[in-house]
Amino acid sequence: MDECQRILGGPPFEKRMEPFTVLIKKSGPVPERVCMIHPEIAKSAVELLADLNISRSDTMRQFLDQCEAKPHMVKLIKNLLTRRKKGEHGKDKFSRLIIDIYENQDFHQALSVLEMASDTFRKNPIFPQTTARLYYLEVRDYNSAEEWAQEAITRAQNNSYVADTLGQIHKNNLLRKAKKQRDVEEIAKKGYSAFKHVERKAEREEGPEKKDTLGVVSTPDSFNNRGLFGFIQVAKIVFEKLGKTRAAASYPNLQKEVKDKFDFFEWYLTYSKPDMKTFEPDYFWRDVAVCYKHYTGKTAAESTSFPGLLNCLDHGLFSSKGSRARFEETENDLQRIRDELKTTYKKNVNDVKVAERYILSNITLSNKEPDSASLSPVKELQKVIRKFLCEVECRSPEFYLLVLLLFWPEEPDEVKQEEDVEVKQEPELEATEEDGSQDKTWEDVNTDEDQDTGGEADNDPDPDPQAMVTLMKEEFERAKYAKYLRGRYLLPLFFLGKGSGLSRWIHKSKLDVVVERMVLDKLKAQTDKRNKKMRMFHDVWIKGEVWHHPRIRAMLLPVQVEPCNSSTTSQRHEEVFVCVGEKKIKAKVEEKVYGPPLSTMLYYLGFTIQGPVVFRVGAPHSEQ
Incomplete structure (x- = not known):
């Protein structure tokens, strides 16, 4: 109330507003605020003022000229000029006020309001950031946009979300304007560099729970994946404009960069989604998978990584990320995949990652073909994973997930039923000459020969499930899944x-x-x-x-x-x-x-x- 009086001047605020008392209400209490009783009434009032040649931009500029940089005033102005409404197809480009000024007046009036806000609040990065977005999204003035984006970065040097705007400017320029090879290569270089800076800044950020930790400079609610995804998009655009040979030369070890980022998003999108109500936009996985195919010649659907195997069972569902990306998905031959992974495991019995995939291939196959005669007996798979439990090494959350699935306690009647089923399944793995296991004991390595002859492993107690749950949670933190998946469902x-x-x-x-x-x-x-x-x-x-x-x-x-x-x-x-x-x-x-x-x-x-x-x-x- 006092703030309103100070801005308006003249007679007391209550006296001045007497004709409109029924249309306003007070909210607060500290500081006390005045607002319209309903958004539709506020909208009608703004439209009426515009009809009387009192434009939205003039009103906002007058407000900026009179207000002081108090925290609650900064928050109010920030919401008015930068809060973007989230709709069914994502967020609006700009706040409702900026959109209205742009549509009902013109670009320059919207620009002048944002520039004035940037000048008024000289330490806040969001106003120059929004100014940069207005330049490149609405008039494709990439040079001016780059200048404002750099100003925003100067104001928030450790914020990955602020840094992302510069990468988006270069990516948009690359996609919409660059035609000649030299221009494509020059702009791509800037885009790669900008998104790598975003990636590095995001890595240094932590969740809000570490806000007071020494050395932590930024604590967003969720991990910023835009540096990784933006890099993928730039690589995809360059490939489609220059072809594979020239594109591959546009950044050092580009194929490896693309492969690493594909691996990241494969598990990231398999293990989580933004929240219970939404998936990533349809184009997200499409861009990742298409770029991966450009540089490796492989399709995402062929992947037999741990998350890739989990995705196999989703193929054909309209909710799968492949279907949402508009890919033609066919059912994977899970029997063939399982047989190939069994062969691979027999040649690499000491590779825990291969063992994990072999075990998971049996579980996925059992979901598709529960009566398959090729399924490995549970006891055989238990022996495979026991070998790695005996080793004093940190394992992945995926490893402990499999341990829990294989050793989850069963009631006595369930155990008997399992034994009856396993009689029909294929014999256990035999040791191969390649792995040299014939001369080793259980203490050296838990080989298939030990398993077949009933070594000490048969007498080992099952791992304690509560201990495995504790280790799984610890590895979830150590593997940085907690960092990357924070804020997601x-x-x-x-x-x-x-x-x-x-x-x-x-x-x-x-x-x-x-x-x-x-x-x-x-x-x-x-x-x-x-x-x-x-x-x-x-x-x-x-x-x-x-x-x-x-x-x-x-x-x-x-x-x-x-x-x-x-x-x-x-x-x-x-x-x-x-x-x-x-x-x-x-x-x-x-x-x-x-x-x-x-x-x-x-x-x-x-x-x-x-x-x-x-x-x-x-x-x-x-x-x-």
Whole structure:
């Protein structure tokens, strides 16, 4: 109120506003603020002023001229000039006010407001950053845009998001203007350099929880992947403008750079998504996969990396990242992949990464063909991974995920059922001459010969699941997954099902098949299906409809849980003990409660790349 009086001057503010009292309200209390009672009334008032030749830009410039750089005023002006509304297809280019000034007046009026804000708040980087975006997005003045982007970087030298704007300017210039080879190469060089700077700055940033840590200079809520993705986009554009030979020479070790960034985004998009309601834009994976094919000659669908194997089961689903990228996806020959990885493993029995992929190929095959005679027995796969458990080395979260899947406790009747099934499966791996295992003992290396002859490994106790959960969480931090995936929703990769052995681990794609059928059934009588399909897909998961479908309830095995009152439990995430026989294993609880809060609860167990997670589901009334 006092701020309004100071800006307006003249009679007391309350007296001056008497004719309009019914249209305004006070909010606050500290500092006390005045605002219109409804956005539509505010919009109508602005339009009426514009009809009286009091333009939006004049009003904003007068406001900037009178205001002081107090924190709450800076926040207000920042919101007015830079907050971009998020719609169904992403964020608007600019704030609503800048868009209105640009559309109802012209570019120069919008520019003058942003330049005045930049001059008024000389330490704030967001106003010159937005000015740079206006230059390159609306009039393609790349030189002026570059100058303003450099000014923004000067004001926030450690902020990767501010640095990204310069890379976007060069990428846009490369895509829209550069035609001659020399221009393409020169602008590409600038683009590569800018995005590598973004990448390095993002690596130095930490999450908000480390805000007060010595040496931490920037703490955004999420990891900034734009340096990595922007580099990929520049490489893709250069290839398409110059061809493979000249493109490969545009940056040192470019093929390796592209391969490394493809590997990053393959697991990044397999293990997480921005939030429960959205995926990355459709073009995101398309650009990554196309660039990868340009420089390596391989398709993303051919990948048999750990995340690549997990993706195999998604092929053909409209929710898969390949389908959303508009790729033609065919089903992978999981039997062939599994056989090839078995052969590779037999030649590399000491390579833990090869062992992980071999084991996972059996689990993915069991999800597609549960009765396949080629599936390796669970006990054989347990022996494969035991060898690496005996070694005193740090392992990956993927490694401990497999340990938990293979050694998760079973009830006695489940164990007997598993043994009956395994009688029909193929014999265990035999040692090969190449690995030289005939002369080694169990203590030297847990070879297939030891396994076949029933060495000491058969008497070893199963690894403690709670210890494996603890190690998995520690490796999630050490492998920097916690850094890169902060602020994102971790996707469940597997769920505990009602089967035994490998068949009790249900890949998420089997649930997605049912969800997609639910969505398509709902869409039969509707138009504009494309825009609604993905929104409805997310809604089925978010609203918990997925858990009450008969087919999914027939797949999943409810688990027993007990409260966990550990003093180390994060205040942000509730934890419970999952009780299996005499074992109690900690698991994070999914924050959403799927069902009426007072209903009988069911608990389903899933696994993310961080560890076990329990989904708390309200049981239908018929079961209460």
